[in-house]
Amino acid sequence: MTVQEIKKAVDEGKTVCWATPAYRVIKDSIGQYLIVCLLNNNCIGLTWRDGVTLNGEQQEFFTI
Template identity: 55%
Template sequence: MTVGDIKAAVDAGNRVHWVNSGYVVTRDDLGQYLITFTRNGSAIGLTSRDGTCLNGEPDEFFTSESAEVCHEVF
């Protein structure tokens, strides 16, 4: 998935994961896209500061049904 694909999917209400279902891409109240580890709430930005380089490989991101995730994002 590209940065644009990921942001569009999150904005459309789809659940986007990175590497496994324990990592969820979210958008916070400031409009920042974050990769959050659901077990402890630790997060990093979806991209580098320039907003173009993903913090992960494009093929590591995927969408899923929200029922697959067992942990809430805090």
Template identity: 60%
Template sequence: MTLEDIKAAVDAGQTVHWANTGYVVHKDRLGQYLITYLPNGSCIGLTDRGGHRLNGKETEFFVA
């Protein structure tokens, strides 16, 4: 999935995962897209600080 695909899916209410179902992409109340590891709640940004490069490969993101 491209960055645009991921954001559109999250905005549409779909559940987007990264690498496995333990990681979920969501949008916080500030409008930031984050990847959260469900077992312990740790999270990172979906992209680098510039907002252009994914923190992960496009092929690793999926809707489930």
């Protein structure tokens, strides 16, 4: 999935995962897209600071 596809899916209320269902993409209360680990609540940004480069490979993102 591309950055745009991921953001659109999250905005539509779909569950987007990265690599495993334990890592979910969310949009927080201030509009940031984050990857959250459900096992320990750690999170990272969906992208690097450039807003374009994903923290992960496109093919590793999927919806459930």
